[in-house]
């Protein structure tokens with residue numbers, strides 16, 4: 196008897212959750228729309244939206260355009276439901292994003308602010324965030340929380356940033372960062388955040404590997420709305436796969452890691468967009484560097500694909516900027532592929548420099564959605 200009761204409650208909760216997500220996604224809907232699209236009876240759909248209205252999550256916004264017969268009430272997410280912020284911390288910049296529940300970006304800004312340990316840095320990040328939110332006309336009370344993306348290993352069990360070589364941080368408790376912000380904080384690794392942004396808004400991408408090619412090389416495995424974490428929260432750390440036995444020294448101290456061959460600095464010390472411009476104009480030095488870079492990248496992508504048999508999304512600064520040069524990677528991977536596949540399972544990320552901040556904010560939204 197108890198079991199039946201729980202099951203019914205679970206079904207109700209799932210239906211309510213589905214309806215709310217549907218309204219968030221569509222913007223403006225009617226009860227008949229919900230009933231038809233989510234395969235719920237009209238009385239059930241109406242009962243659920245009534246409940247969501249009572250909880251202040253949904254509001255009526257006049258009537259829908261008539262498609263014949265009586266006009267249906269137009270329903271939309273209530274304007275008073277909050278928004279989520281995302282902060283991406285990198286070595287030299289912070290990226291800030293404000294996202295509404297539908298996942299739409301309301302504002303994005305990238306600010307030059309070199310990382311430093313100590314209170315001054317976080318006070319400045321917080322000040323920049325408050326200015327950013329103020330510019331959006333967004334009061335503190337409307338922020339559901341902030342997602343913070345870090346280039347490092349994020350230990351969710353021990354609640355600390357276990358290690359970030361690029362920032363020179365180890366065993367930094369979340370609380371040492373979150374205490375500066377007057378909002379609930381959620382922490383994510385940058386590649387995980389990028390993968391999350393890529394996956395959560397896409398209906399067709401059930402599972403893929405996200406390879407982040409930036410100042411360091413990282414990766415993440417996205418699977419049906421979830422990120423694989425691994426036993427030590429290091430799942431997807433592709434930067435330290437060996438691609439050359441006893442090869443170049445990696446910052447981790449080992450030899451021949453992918454990071455030593457495919458981080459941004461293997462292409463340029465300057466802006467990666469400028470590098471691809473030079474490559475486009477046929478500059479010899481750039482062509483030589485790209486030939487080498489793309490060969491090592493192809494080895495890594497082929498290995499990842501052999502292991503996981505899924506799409507591989509190229510993100511980070513290099514993935515975001517390579518444009519049509521992805522064909523070189525696709526061709527080189529295809530040549531290596533044992534099963535004569537073409538390389539079209541490799542694609543470029545949809546979100547560029549905003550990816551990690553966006554993904555971090557979407558994590559906040561997802562946590563809110565789950566408890567509707």
Ligand SMILES: [Zn+2]
Nearest residue numbers: 435445447452
């Ligand atoms: Zn390494």
